[in-house]
Amino acid sequence: MTKVVPEIYVEYKLCEKFHCLPSELEKESTEKLNLYLTMMEVEAVEQEKQLKKIENKQKSAPKFR
Numbered sequence: 001m002t003k004v005v006p007e008i009y010v011e012y013k014l015c016e017k018f019h020c021l022p023s024e025l026e027k028e029s030t031e032k033l034n035l036y037l038t039m040m041e042v043e044a045v046e047q048e049k050q051l052k053k054i055e056n057k058q059k060s061a062p063k064f065r
Contacts, residue, residue, distance in 0.1 A: 014037075017036075
């Protein structure tokens with residue numbers, strides 16, 4: 001499920017990620033920005049998978065007293 005977020009938030013996150021100002025970001029092509037957003041989404045999905053694996057391992061680990 002894709003979440004819809006305000007454009008200004010997307011701009012903020014890209015600037016944060018690449019340590020740039022919005023004016024610098026505006027110089028990039030839409031195609032390139034979309035590619036970066038896609039990579040960031042893939043990265044987020046992979047991080048979520050890793051977190052779930054860790055949580056499952058913690059749940060199945062024996063409890064010592």
